[in-house]
Amino acid sequence: MRLGALATSSIAHRRVLPTAVSMPEVDLIAVAGRSVEKAGRFAEQFGCAAERDYAALLKRPDVEAVYISTPTALHRAWADRALRAGKHVLIEKPIGVNADEARQLCSLARERGLVLRENFMFPHHPQHAFAADLVRRGRIGTPSTFQASFCIPPLPADDIRYAPGLGGGALLDVGVYPLRAAVLLLGPGPRVAGATLRTRASDGLDLSGQALLISPSGILAQVTFGFEHVYASSYTLWGDRGRLSVTRAFTPPAAHQPVLVLEEQDHEERFTLLASDQLRLCLEDFAAAVRKSEAGDGRAEADKRRDAIALLECVDEVRRQAVRVMTDDGPQGSCLQVPS
Template sequence: MTAPAARPLRLGAIGTSSIAGRRVLPTVTGMPQWDLVAVAGRTAKKAAQYAEHFGCEAEDDPEALLERPDIDAVYVSTPTALHHAWAERALRAGKHVLVEKPIGTDAAEARSLCALAADRRLALRENYMFPHHPQHVRVRELVAEGRLGRPVSFRAAFCIPPLPEDDIRYDVRLGGGALLDVGVYPLRAAALMLGPGLEVAGATLRTRASDGLDLSGQVLLASPSGVLAELAFGFEHAYASTYTLWGDRARLTVTRAFTPPPTHQPLLVLEEQDREERLTLPAADQLRLLLEEFADAVHRGGGATGPHSESVAVLELVDAVRATARRVEVR
């Protein structure tokens, strides 16, 4: 006899961000595992617009949303500086939490949220989509097969063109800046491919003279195994979303590492001395895979399971970059 399917999990959304409206909520509403119940934002008007668009209820106040007994989990997509505060309130209200990346503005915030979730046996996930894409599994398989030989270098970049002047990512008070917005992606990729124990060996940040906001940067990491990582990120570049693993026999490049659309067929480029192999992989929806894993974690009862150590490790690297970086002011 087939076991009955689990009922859809009831989700509330705090924040009416662009990523929520463009990607997360449309995906949620198309999944049988989830039922979007209500949304709350910084203004009642914006919440009402999102509620009408996605066919759910609107709450004038995020606190009222957290008090609802018909919500199992909360998706937090507020400005970065408010991620920790609202995720903490949701956990204390007994809700499982999916919070936009980064999980906080520093490692201390990450540690406190992870500890609270573990103590209350609630699922806590950070909305890094790319680690859920199968293309990275294939990369690790090729490395394990010895196709690259002995890895010696890792290079990654996530860069985007300048944003509109009024974009909140240019607001220091709201946790803006390139390091927390795009820099965390190559840092997370380095941790994914090189493992724990990474150390910052050097860093440079281009900062806005008026308020110190970081616009772009470069970071050099060292792994315990001796692999060096060179990372670039910023709001001042033509678009790039890539990483390369380089060994003594070959190098392997992921051409669309962080933001492949659901229908995109990933391309891996394997370059040997006298030969190039281009591997086209099946398309995958990395956000849907993340939301499926989060739903499974909620059904399991949350607790200490999950990638909490990676969330903390990335923000420890962010703290180290801030502490050691040479800053170059631009006007």
């Protein structure tokens, strides 16, 4: 797969491009950024060409797919341009800032017969299939409750995730992980029953939050996310016979050996799994999809598009229903005021 990198983001530099250039399935052709100098440094490090800007990269005939890691608010615009240029697209999550943007991009990808994927890595990790199999085999009995959290400590004050105009906020950055996990484990189509968001008073940026969901089968799900906590990345499935817990659920290092814990009334069982590089698996899956000629109409791509739209529909509903708790202007604001 002949790949172009559109944007010189931190995740591109630290994670995605180092993995991509180590894979025989990927040939990194060129990189473009807002800064020609920074693009040049990326090109030198990763052994590819540097383009003067994003538009020039999209014009290259030797680039068949692009990886887009711009700020979230720019995802729709540049994915749209890439698809119209005939390029397959792997875009950092989420695909846009709302469901309307997701629908527009998914419709365009379907019309053009192109692959459009979000760079959600964690669903590719085998630990989640293992967890789902335990549930299917009845090890926790009848599931009734799902709890998931993805929280990180406060970020530097100038981090773009604190910029509302760039698609910042905890819901779009970390909240989409436990929401996506709820769909992965409980099935598509959960309803939002309620939500809360701790919101910065000066600009409305959400710093953390919770949401209560109901799956189509009636399982209750509670998700927690935010920029105001010690690190947590986990989920738990409870049933009438047992409780299954997964730690390091969303961002396990490639060398991490997952340990899933199954608690029963008088028994605890631990399952230690092999380490797995979920980013490499995600890129391999994208490259394999690009190789297929029926990308626009294939069932796998239709499912990916459905999931991307459904996730942002859920995000939109969380925003709509949220009771907002106002904080002061600092990233770690502690002066609270509940709107009347």
